Structure formats: C-alpha cells, structure tokens
Amino acid sequence: MKTQVNQVGQNGDPQLAQGGTTTREQCLVLDATDPLGFTRRRFHLPEGVIYLDGNSLGAQPLNAAAAMQHAMREGWGDQLIRAWNSHDWVNLPSKVGAQIAPIVGATAEEVIVADSTSVNLFKLLAAAVTMPEVANNPQRRVILSEAENFPTDLYVAQGLSALLDGKVVLRTVPRAALRNAIDDSVAVVLVTHVDYRTGHMLDMSKLNADAKRAGAMVLWDLSHSAGAVPLALNNDGAELAVGCGYKYLNGGPGAPAYLYVKQHLQSQLSVPLSGWFGHRQPFEFASDYVPAADMRRFLCGTPSVLGTIALETGVRCFEGVDMARLRNKSLALSRLFRQLVEAQCGALGLQCISPDADDERGSQLSFSHDHAYALMQAIIGRGVIGDFRRPNLVRFGFTPLYTRYVDVWDAVAVIRDVLEQQSWRNPQYQQQKTVT
Numbered sequence: 264m265k266t267q268v269n270q271v272g273q274n275g276d277p278q279l280a281q282g283g284t285t286t287r288e289q290c291l292v293l294d295a296t297d298p299l300g301f302t303r304r305r306f307h308l309p310e311g312v313i314y315l316d317g318n319s320l321g322a323q324p325l326n327a328a329a330a331m332q333h334a335m336r337e338g339w340g341d342q343l344i345r346a347w348n349s350h351d352w353v354n355l356p357s358k359v360g361a362q363i364a365p366i367v368g369a370t371a372e373e374v375i376v377a378d379s380t381s382v383n384l385f386k387l388l389a390a391a392v393t394m395p396e397v398a399n400n401p402q403r404r405v406i407l408s409e410a411e412n413f414p415t416d417l418y419v420a421q422g423l424s425a426l427l428d429g430k431v432v433l434r435t436v437p438r439a440a441l442r443n444a445i446d447d448s449v450a451v452v453l454v455t456h457v458d459y460r461t462g463h464m465l466d467m468s469k470l471n472a473d474a475k476r477a478g479a480m481v482l483w484d485l486s487h488s489a490g491a492v493p494l495a496l497n498n499d500g501a502e503l504a505v506g507c508g509y510k511y512l513n514g515g516p517g518a519p520a521y522l523y524v525k526q527h528l529q530s531q532l533s534v535p536l537s538g539w540f541g542h543r544q545p546f547e548f549a550s551d552y553v554p555a556a557d558m559r560r561f562l563c564g565t566p567s568v569l570g571t572i573a574l575e576t577g578v579r580c581f582e583g584v585d586m587a588r589l590r591n592k593s594l595a596l597s598r599l600f601r602q603l604v605e606a607q608c609g610a611l612g613l614q615c616i617s618p619d620a621d622d623e624r625g626s627q628l629s630f631s632h633d634h635a636y637a638l639m640q641a642i643i644g645r646g647v648i649g650d651f652r653r654p655n656l657v658r659f660g661f662t663p664l665y666t667r668y669v670d671v672w673d674a675v676a677v678i679r680d681v682l683e684q685q686s687w688r689n690p691q692y693q694q695q696k697t698v699t
C-alpha cells in the first residue's frame with residue numbers, strides 16, 4: 264500500500280490520505296505545521312537517535328534534571344527532614360495524582376501516586392475481592408482475565424488466590440472472549456486496556472457496562488494507555504484502575520505508579536497492605552489502623568519523593584495538550600509508519616500484527632519476524648530504538664509529544680536497509696540481553 268500524508272486539515276491536524284507516496288519533504292511540512300510540535304522541546308532527546316520506545320520508558324523531560332537537583336540540594340540537602348513540610352513532600356502523591364487525573368478522565372480526588380503498578384494491582388484486586396458483597400457470596404469467586412495479559416497482572420492474581428486459599432480463583436480466556444465470559448461467578452475482571460504485545464485496545468465503556476450488568480467490577484491496567492490515548496474513566500463507568508508512571512507519562516525508570524478509585528467506592532474498599540501512610544492520621548502514631556477516608560488509604564509506606572518529583576516533570580509535559588489532538592497525531596504517525604513498512608518492508612518478512620482499525624489500537628505497532636530479536640538489535644544499532652517481545656515481535660511506540668513525522672520516515676528507511684542488508688545476521692545481534 265502506498266501512502267500520502269501531505270495534507271494538513273483546517274484545524275491543523277494531519278489528514279492522511281490513502282494511496283500516493285509520502286516523501287520525506289512532506290513529512291517535514293507536517294512537522295512544521297504540527298499543532299503539537301511545541302511539546303518536543305519539553306524533552307531531552309539525544310542526537311542521532313529516533314526513539315520509538317516511549318511505551319516502555321518515556322524520554323526524559325527537560326525539566327527533570329533541574330527538578331531533581333532542586334529536590335536534592337534545597338530539599339534533601341538543605342532542608343533535610345523539614346522538607347516534608349517546607350517542600351510539601353508529604354502531599355506529593357495526591358498532588359501528582361491530581362495532575363494525572365485529567366489525562367485519564369478522572370477528578371483530582373480519584374487518583375493518587377504510589378508504589379509500582381504490580382503492588383497497586385495487588386492492593387485493588389485484594390480490596391475488591393474482600394468487599395463483603397463478594398466475600399460473603401460463595402458463587403462470586405472468579406477473577407476473570409485474559410490469557411495473554413501482561414504477566415505481572417496474572418502473577419498478582421495467582422498470588423492473591425493462593426493467599427486466600429483458593430477462595431478466589433483466576434480464570435483466563437482469550438482477549439476476544441472476555442466480554443462473553445463475564446457471568447455471575449465473576450467478582451473482578453482484570454484487564455489491560457491496551458495490550459502490551461499487539462497494541463489492541465478494548466472498548467472501556469462496553470466492558471464496564473457488561474461487567475456492571477453481571478454484578479462484577481473491572482480493574483483496568485492503563486499502563487499502555489495513559490498519556491497515549493484519551494481516557495474517560497468517569498464517563499466510561501470505570502471504577503478501579505492502575506497504571507505505570509514510566510511509560511507515556513515520562514516519569515523515569517522505575518517511576519512510581521498510580522491508582523484510580525471512583526469516588527463512591529473509596530470508603531468501601533479495605534486495603535490489606537495497611538501501612539501507616541494509608542492511616543487517617545499517620546503522625547498520631549496510633550496503635551490501631553484507621554484508614555484515611557479518601558484516596559490516601561491506598562498509600563502504604565513512605566512515598567518515593569525523588570521518583571514522584573521526576574514523575575511530576577513528566578506529567579507536566581502534558582500541559583496545554585489537547586488529548587483529542589494528541590490522539591489524532593498518534594494515529595497519523597502509526598498509520599504512516601504502518602503504510603511505509605508495508606510498502607517498503609512487507610516483502611522482507613515484516614508482518615504487522617496490530618489491529619488495522621484505529622479505534623481498536625493504542626499508540627504502538629508490532630510486527631512479527633522470524634529473527635525478531637536480532638532484527639531489533641540491528642535496528643537499535645542504527646539508532647532507531649524500539650523493542651522486542653516474545654516470541655517473535657518487534658514493537659514500536661509512537662509518543663505524539665516528541666515523535667515527528669520525519670522520525671517515522673527515517674526509521675522505516677533504516678528498518679528497510681537493515682532488512683535488505685540482513686545486518687541482523689551479525690553475531691553481535693544474536694546474543695540475548697537480560698532486558699529486551
């Protein structure tokens with residue numbers, strides 16, 4: 264398929280037409296007129312690198328180093344313990360949660376930053392299955408998930424099932440069968456909104472409605488959605504969600520994650536990890552646990568201050584960004600990439616496995632190849648960074664805040680060259696590293 268991407272719509276958003284051939288010059292025009300072009304300057308992006316892995320680790324916000332340095336020098340360095348008050352560190356989880364809220368379509372009181380996604384999955388899953396309505400109903404004992412869900416989601420559910428002596432069990436079905444599998448045995452549906460391997464995106468509103476009809480709750484993992492696609496948790500009827508801070512939110516390696524709990528549910532959920540920061544008055548040092556009435560009950564121990572400060576700089580990169588416009592650019596970038604790859608690399612063994620339909624796809628594309636690992640290493644060796652996922656996928660993420668149309672064009676030229684030259688056959692690319 265040939266590509267044409269040389270039109271700019273009246274509102275400034277790109278209009279991609281089918282057919283024709285996109286030139287590098289046309290990509291440069293799209294970049295010059297890109298209504299989101301201003302956000303790229305908010306990031307540190309190394310020379311000579313085209314970064315298509317913001318779905319694994321977002322690029323570094325330009326302000327991150329200065330914010331960290333400020334926290335290190337004036338905060339930790341000079342203020343020492345006083346900084347918990349003078350720099351308001353104690354309220355960082357709520358403050359940064361409130362900044363994430365508009366990105367996910369929630370109110371400021373419904374999101375808090377804490378721990379890792381895995382830990383937050385445990386907290387909310389455990390809280391959901393121990394609600395009296397569920398715990399007192401022997402029929403409702405299933406955590407329903409997708410067989411190909413991100414492993415940590417499944418591991419956490421397995422661990423919880425073992426902890427509860429099998430009173431709840433994990434049942435997995437193919438992603439396509441999820442909606443039909445929700446029946447009155449299901450307590451919680453545990454799903455990832457955008458699939459990490461294929462980029463397939465579920466219809467949040469429909470799945471929430473199905474679950475509600477069956478009396479089940481849904482726990483959404485938004486790791487591959489938040490910051491990449493517009494989310495409307497409130498409007499789409501979502502009750503529980505968690506997500507990563509280090510992917511499209513640009514919070515840095517191992518950034519803290521976040522949780523969302525719909526307002527009316529917050530006081531009904533008990534978190535088994537009842538640490539002192541979830542207490543109503545942590546600094547009363549009372550001997551008995553009384554949870555905070557609001558989202559703070561989903562905290563556990565002392566917040567990761569430096570990590571949360573870095574995350575804040577990442578989240579602030581969304582200031583002034585219209586999420587519908589961000590989505591338009593994400594789709595335009597990924598359509599362009601797909602069309603160029605299919606036109607130039609299709610005969611060279613790359614096969615797109617991501618959904619074709621825009622409304623079924625997040626902001627990534629995955630392609631199968633018989634030598635996917637070595638291929639990705641060779642592509643990275645040429646300065647185009649994506650990643651590899653088992654068994655045979657190369658994965659590319661499009662971060663509209665900093666990916667340009669010309670990056671897409673140049674990246675595909677590199678991929679085609681690597682495939683044509685078969686440079687992935689070089690032995691240096693065959694040795695699998697620990698992190699892929």
Ligand SMILES: Cc1ncc(COP(=O)(O)O)c(C=O)c1O
Pocket residue numbers: 379380381382413415416455459484486487507520
């Ligand atoms: C969908 C999904 N959920 C959870 C995680 C892991 O989150 P964490 O390492 O913060 O526990 C990842 C990591 O890539 C992920 O892709």
